[in-house]
Amino acid sequence: VLALDRFINSDFQRTFGKNTFRFFIAVLHYLQIIKTPPLDVVKEWIFVPYPTNVYTLFYQYVMDFGFVGCWIVIFLFGITHTWMFYQSKTSGNHFKMITAYSYFPLLMVFFQDQYFSLLSFWIQLWFYSIIILYLSGNYSIKKNHVT
8 A cells, every 4th residue: 555655646657558458458469460568567666665566456547547547447346246246146157156256356456456467367267167167067147047
């Protein structure tokens, strides 16, 4: 929290989505569609008075979208988590797994963003969970009905 405070009270340059959409920038750079390399995931060290590079989840969204944009993104995460929790209670096993997966980035927001910085990981996890549940015969999108 001290590093975030120091960052907020400094003159910082907005990156306008370069942190949040790093995954897409990395893919486009790898495919040589754009020349701009993605920003580094590991942030710079700051002394507060001890060295740290933990800025919390807010750092990246404040840097990209400003304070109002940051609160909008956090609000959307809240809506998404609420919707996933409801779906996990009323839908099949896939939403139970996805909701369980979503608790990790929610827990780690104190340290750094885990939603967009690990987006490729979440896409792979979702893909493999569909395959595993489909092969095991437990994949169901419809509501579970008790008869």
